Amino acid sequence: MYTRSQRTKLSCPPGGRQGARISCVDLPALPLQLLLSKHPGWRDAPIVVVQDERPLAKILWLNREARRAGICRGMSFSQAQTLSARLRAGVVQPEELEKAVRELFQLLLLHSPSVQVDSACTGLFWLDPNGLEHLYGGYQQWACQVHRALTGRGYVAKVVVGFSRYLVFAITRAIQGTLVLCDSRLEQRMAYPVRLDRLDLPPAFCAELACLGIDTLGRFLELKSSQIRVRYGAQAARLHELASGKVWTPLLPYSERAPIKLEREVDPPAGDQSRILFTIKSMLQQLSGLLLERCEAIAGLIILFELDHAPPHREEIETAAPTLDLLLIVDLIRLRLSAAAWAAPVEGVEIELKSVRVEARQLSLLKGKKQRDLDAANRALARVKAAFGADSVTRARLRKAYLPEASFAWEPLGRVHAPKPPPGSLDMPLVRRFCAEREPLSAGPAVALGPLGKMVRRFGPFRVAGGWWRRRVERDYYFVETEQGRIFWLYYDRPRRCWVVHGTVE
Amino acid sequence: MMHQVSKLITPITFTDKLQVSVQRSNKSAAHSPVKPSAPEGPVSVLRNELAAVVAEQRYPREQLGLQSRPLAEQIPPGRLVELSGQGDSARFTTAVSIVVQAQREGETAAWVQLRGGSLFPPDLDESGVDLDSLVVVHIAPQAGLYAIARAAELLLRSGGFGLVVLDFSGPITRGVENFCSSVWGQTAWQGRLLALAHEHQSRVVCLTDTPLGSASLGPLIGLRIESRRVREAHGSFSLDHLILKNKVGLRLQPAPEHRRAPWGLW
Numbered sequence: 001m002y003t004r005s006q007r008t009k010l011s012c013p014p015g016g017r018q019g020a021r022i023s024c025v026d027l028p029a030l031p032l033q034l035l036l037s038k039h040p041g042w043r044d045a046p047i048v049v050v051q052d053e054r055p056l057a058k059i060l061w062l063n064r065e066a067r068r069a070g071i072c073r074g075m076s077f078s079q080a081q082t083l084s085a086r087l088r089a090g091v092v093q094p095e096e097l098e099k100a101v102r103e104l105f106q107l108l109l110l111h112s113p114s115v116q117v118d119s120a121c122t123g124l125f126w127l128d129p130n131g132l133e134h135l136y137g138g139y140q141q142w143a144c145q146v147h148r149a150l151t152g153r154g155y156v157a158k159v160v161v162g163f164s165r166y167l168v169f170a171i172t173r174a175i176q177g178t179l180v181l182c183d184s185r186l187e188q189r190m191a192y193p194v195r196l197d198r199l200d201l202p203p204a205f206c207a208e209l210a211c212l213g214i215d216t217l218g219r220f221l222e223l224k225s226s227q228i229r230v231r232y233g234a235q236a237a238r239l240h241e242l243a244s245g246k247v248w249t250p251l252l253p254y255s256e257r258a259p260i261k262l263e264r265e266v267d268p269p270a271g272d273q274s275r276i277l278f279t280i281k282s283m284l285q286q287l288s289g290l291l292l293e294r295c296e297a298i299a300g301l302i303i304l305f306e307l308d309h310a311p312p313h314r315e316e317i318e319t320a321a322p323t324l325d326l327l328l329i330v331d332l333i334r335l336r337l338s339a340a341a342w343a344a345p346v347e348g349v350e351i352e353l354k355s356v357r358v359e360a361r362q363l364s365l366l367k368g369k370k371q372r373d374l375d376a377a378n379r380a381l382a383r384v385k386a387a388f389g390a391d392s393v394t395r396a397r398l399r400k401a402y403l404p405e406a407s408f409a410w411e412p413l414g415r416v417h418a419p420k421p422p423p424g425s426l427d428m429p430l431v432r433r434f435c436a437e438r439e440p441l442s443a444g445p446a447v448a449l450g451p452l453g454k455m456v457r458r459f460g461p462f463r464v465a466g467g468w469w470r471r472r473v474e475r476d477y478y479f480v481e482t483e484q485g486r487i488f489w490l491y492y493d494r495p496r497r498c499w500v501v502h503g504t505v506e
Numbered sequence: 507m508m509h510q511v512s513k514l515i516t517p518i519t520f521t522d523k524l525q526v527s528v529q530r531s532n533k534s535a536a537h538s539p540v541k542p543s544a545p546e547g548p549v550s551v552l553r554n555e556l557a558a559v560v561a562e563q564r565y566p567r568e569q570l571g572l573q574s575r576p577l578a579e580q581i582p583p584g585r586l587v588e589l590s591g592q593g594d595s596a597r598f599t600t601a602v603s604i605v606v607q608a609q610r611e612g613e614t615a616a617w618v619q620l621r622g623g624s625l626f627p628p629d630l631d632e633s634g635v636d637l638d639s640l641v642v643v644h645i646a647p648q649a650g651l652y653a654i655a656r657a658a659e660l661l662l663r664s665g666g667f668g669l670v671v672l673d674f675s676g677p678i679t680r681g682v683e684n685f686c687s688s689v690w691g692q693t694a695w696q697g698r699l700l701a702l703a704h705e706h707q708s709r710v711v712c713l714t715d716t717p718l719g720s721a722s723l724g725p726l727i728g729l730r731i732e733s734r735r736v737r738e739a740h741g742s743f744s745l746d747h748l749i750l751k752n753k754v755g756l757r758l759q760p761a762p763e764h765r766r767a768p769w770g771l772w
Binding site for chain 1: 582592593594595596597598599602603606608609610612613614615622623624625626627628629630631632633634635636637638639640641642643644645646649653656657660661663664665666667668676735743754765766767768770771772
């Protein structure tokens with residue numbers, strides 16, 4: 001389990017630290033390597049990693065033997081079988097892949113404090129080797145150590161130390177073993193001949209460029225960035241800028257997530273189990289919020305009881321399945337505590353949670369969230385109507401009118417519906433509080449607003465006029481800010497020659 | 507040394523003490539028409555900030571993988587929340603953003619106010635509220651503020667509402683004669699609403715005019731927030747949320763939110 005920590009700006013002129021190095025560790029076709037590690041006897045046969053165990057499942061990864069047999073990515077397993085009778089296939093579950101990446105991450109952390117797992121490319125890691133050359137006796141020795149650590153675990157790996165992120169990545173795709181680049185010009189010379197189809201670019205894009213005779217990175221970089229944007233879109237232009245060094249991305253190292261721990265002092269020390277249990281319950285409530293924010297559920301917990309003048313007592317509890325049901329966990333703790341005997345009163349409790357990541361949808365299931373019963377809501381509305389009058393339950397209906405008080409109406413509500421809010425808007429306004437019953441102010445806002453305070457700012461006037469055929473309305477609307485920071489929404493009623501507060505901004 | 511300090515300043519110890527102090531002050535205030543003042547103003551803010559600093563040092567948010575989120579996304583279900591303030595307060599805007607968030611989560615929402623209350627639907631519509639599904643209950647002023655709580659109880663008891671907003675604020679409520687005796691410091695209605703909110707995992711939000719230095723509605727209020735608007739630039743404001751009371755057992759650090767001014771104000 002790893003999370004993004006503080007950004008470290010690295011490498012890559014312009015904008016980066018001059019002379020700073022970056023290292024790329026590539027484990028080519030990692031799912032295929034994992035499949036081979038499970039079936040070492042398949043090494044000489046054509047092998048493919050398929051999406052799932054169906055004849056029509058797509059081929060995701062394949063080895064050289066399979067490629068020689070004419071099999072390619074995206075082909076279905078049944079099609080591939082017709083091309084090679086010796087074909088071997090297997091499924092690598094995402095959990096297996098994630099576990100392997102986690103192990104590799106832990107392994108690489110032993111060689112650099114800043115390790116980034118590339119989310120876009122499976123089996124690709126970025127390391128910060130800066131400063132480590134003094135410890136290892138040079139970048140070459142450091143790269144060899146990293147390479148040896150990976151091959152020692154049975155992986156095929158490549159390690160390149162260079163200056164520019166994208167060029168280092170390109171070189172990694174072209175070499176075997178380790179390589180340390182001593183200057184950026186050499187890096188360019190080595191990266192430019194790398195074929196585009198080795199850089200995980202969309203095949204259609206590569207094919208389109210190949211029609212123009214552009215099949216290497218160097219030739220691609222000879223094109224103008226602006227032309228690429230026009231012809232191939234923003235993504236291709238971004239790629240060009242990254243490769244040419246016009247833009248750069250910093251290393252985003254990942255660090256291990258801190259364990260969720262909480263300790264609490266029990267003062268005075270208590271031997272009473274129910275008191276300890278309630279202390280633990282409140283601690284769990286506090287921790288459950290953190291779990292929710294991290295999208296995790298409790299799979300177990302370790303409780304350490306600090307005893308008064310006695311060695312601490314440790315209890316470990318595991319749940320049947322990851323859960324956020326605190327009552328269930330408290331019940332398990334109660335059962336465990338009822339069987340425990342302490343040598344001395346407890347003076348402190350420390351809880352460490354074992355948590356697992358769950359999907360947001362699972363989390364809502366674990367929380368026991370259920371759909372609202374609209375029939376029950378409608379019954380409640382009927383009760384409110386019975387208690388407070390039939391016109392008490394309403395909903396707002398907007399109307400087209402020029403006067404604010406006429407721009408909406410309250411209409412009786414029969415049944416409540418499930419909400420369908422419009423998509424999120426970034427342009428949300430401050431909301432006005434509306435005064436339905438308006439009383440004229442004793443003083444105008446020229447200097448003071450009477451009991452409302454002293455005016456410091458005024459915005460307006462905004463004229464609203466009409467209704468001459470019935471009752472002439474002519475208002476000058478203003479927003480007035482007072483010394484206390486309140487903002488009033490008021491108007492000057494011209495025919496009646498008075499100031500009226502229409503609302504406030506809250 | 508830091509370890510010892512952090513042991514002494516655990517958030518729950520503080521909230522427990524606070525609960526006792528507020529209960530005491532509310533007992534004395536039950537028969538008084540004047541709102542009681544409790545050590546819940548600047549002292550409370552300082553305490554919360556101190557606890558947050560200590561907790562931050564022990565469990566840095568970045569390490570825990572936490573990000574500051576808007577307040578509306580952090581309002582916990584099953585608790586009584588009070589949005590209070592005067593002057594440059596933005597409690598109405600905050601309440602509306604909570605309604606929007608609840609509706610986005612698919613929750614049914616209700617707003618209970620006195621008849622002739624302050625809700626201005628055009629602004630709600632602009633904020634993204636689905637007005638067709640927002641139930642607005644109007645209580646006759648002569649029924650008193652307690653009737654607002656009673657209506658909310660009827661709604662919550664059904665389990666059909668995910669959010670109920672009780673508007674005890676605004677000029678209209680000041681004219682209601684039994685304001686102090688009916689709602690302020692009374693824990694019975696709060697206890698019932700809290701139990702119902704907890705049972706049905708609903709959010710209950712109370713809007714009050716309580717100033718910063720005064721006590722909250724009662725000891726069962728789990729979260730009290732004062733939202734303030736600060737002018738940022740031409741026609742743009744920022745909402746800063748001050749957590750005055752937090753008994754929910756979850757450290758809240760709401761991110762400042764940006765709002766545009768209504769047309770005509772800049």
